[in-house]
Amino acid sequence: MPSAKPVERLSFDEAAELSYFLTRIIHPTCILPAKLANVPVRLRNINQKDKQGTLISTQFNTGKIEAIASKDGITAILIKSSRMLFAHGFLRRIFEIFESYKTPIDMITTSEIGVSITIDNNKHLDEIVDDLKKFGTVSIHKEMTIVSVIGDLPENNIGFQANILSALKELPIRMISYGGSAHNISFLIRTRDKAEALKALDKQLF
Secondary structure (H helix, E strand, O other), X not given: OOOOOOOOEEXXXXXXXXXXXXXXXXXXXXXXXXXXXXXXXXXOOOOOOOOOOEEEEOOOOOOOEEEEEEEEEEEEEEEEOHHHOOOOOHHHHHHHHHHHOOOOOOOEEEOOOEEEEEEOOOOOHHHHHHHHOOOOEEEEEEEEEEEEEEEOOOOXXXXXXXXXXXXXXXXXXXXXXXXXXXXXXXXXXXXXXXXXXXXXXXXXXX
């Protein structure tokens, strides 16, 4: 994004959310030890030594959206099954399939008769789909992108959610993930819509 600016300050939780998108800059496992020891971390560009970079610490900007990030190469898997109704243990059996193939799940949303899951590793996709068909009908959507808005986003900050959704009102959204963290709202969109989505969010939020 031509208008992108450096993020001056992030909390450890915000940095942990962003690290999923920035593994070549800071790995997710680096955040927890620093947080537990309360050791501030500063990210800097070695080619711009005069710049302060981003400070990660317990201090953060309240009531503020800090960043937008995206990740391509996402595959969405939708499992529909009437057996989910009033059933217990259904999700556990679904998760065990992904665990058996050592395939992490990125996003998940559920309804009374369906589960939508995203993965970023298709190595065992065919085997996973075959196993999932034991539970219901399975559909696959490839060439998807996760777009996340990162910041101080607890439920009492009324208006942020509507503002974010308003920016994407002209684009089809496959999944929305909110509530698992007070610092992240994520959307699953088609990769071909990514540039338009990022521009719309940048204009609306910044």
